[in-house]
Amino acid sequence: MTKRLVLVMVLVALLVLGGTMPSFAQTDVPAFGPFAFTLDGGFAQYTFAYAGDGSEIAVELGFAPGDAIAQRGVALKLYGPDGAVVETGAAEFGMVTLTASPAAEGSYTVEAANYHENLPMQFSLVLRGEGISDVAAVEAAAEPEAEADEAEAEAPEAEEVPVDDAAGAQEPVAEEEEPQGPEAGVFGPFPFTLGRGFANATFGCAGDVVIDLSYAPGDALAESGVGLKLYGPDGAEAATGAKSFGVATIEATCIDGTYTVEIANYHENLPIQFSLVIRGDGVSDVSAVELAEPVEVAEVEVVDSAEPEADAE
CATH class of the missing domain: 2.60.120.380 (Jelly Rolls)
Structure with a gap:
């Protein structure tokens, strides 16, 4: 009875002082995914419609391997309807996350990237938000070719300089490169x-x-x-x-x-x-x-120990 009276008095005091009851986080926010994909270098993009109502967009990108070396090559970005970057994800312990509450209505794009050349990585993408709808995957586009290729094509060929045999000049001998395989062990x-x-x-x-x-x-x-x-x-x-x-x-x-x-x-x-x-x-x-099937663990045979026989009296 005393505890109930104290609780009532506390609630009355909160109302008198203009206090409010604590609010609890909503757990019914719509979620889309997980979308699983593998990137051996390159990008993957997903588009979605956003209502532009200021509600939060939350993006979670899990990746494996999740070690520090792999993490350096992972990136997550959110682009707005105008193609500008709205937010960039923060990576930590095998997960990249970002949140944004933009005001513009339209089509948004979330982009996952693996910048490692020889490290295939697995990803799992989840989108959450009340203003999100029509989530769709976009076929990954190839990375832009380096401009050096065009410069190389336009560059004039170098003139061959004749070698004076009498000077005893020798052509350099090309060293054979050993093929680079995977690291031993x-x-x-x-x-x-x-x-x-x-x-x-x-x-x-x-x-x-x-x-x-x-x-x-x-x-x-x-x-x-x-x-x-x-x-x-x-x-x-x-x-x-x-x-x-x-x-x-x-x-x-x-x-x-x-x-x-x-x-x-x-x-x-x-x-x-x-x-x-x-x-x-x-x-x-x-x-x-x-x-x-799970490996069957070897069973240890248990031998029942016999009771010691009583010595004949």
Whole structure:
């Protein structure tokens, strides 16, 4: 009774002093997406109609890999009906976000970019806003060719300078360049998308191994349903991945044999994009990532201990 009386008195005091009750954030804002796509360098664009009513436009772009190196090449921009940049996204821990509340009505464009030349990246785009409608993908346009190509075509050919054989001049010998392959001991990235379920990859291992699994979206909700485990040649669990900001990592030491890495998505209705990299000087014969049933953990046979027989008296 006393607590109820105190509560009533507090409410009356708020009304008398002109106070207002706290408002709660709305959770029914329309959302569009997620739109999943992969960029091996280049751009992807989505257009949408905006009512111009000053309501907030929120854009979230998850990307994988989500490490600091990959993040440097990711960009997110919002363009208005006049083609001018309205807002630029801020990237942090596998996610780029931007918000804007423009006044102009018309067609807006959100652009995602991957500026890495040899790093395919997976993206997941979500748009939110009460004034948004008619979201549509735009076919990615090729990057503008460098003007140097035109300058090279227009440049006059250089005159050949005759070489005086009597002077003993020798033509330079062209050195053969060795082909540049992938870094030794690094396998991947292997990109794939996984709904609720499991995916496995096997590899030979003798020594230290590091397994990096990037995933997008990389927020806390998505992360709660991601699993990464390593199983040894005997089928027993050898290590479990540590998750942090869109990346799960395993560091382990292998004995000579075939190991299995298992990736899991436990979410019912949230497809997640993954990118797997396996590193180690003793790693070999890495298989493709395949959808699979969860690895059966080797069972340890338990032998019931017999009761000691009583000594005959």
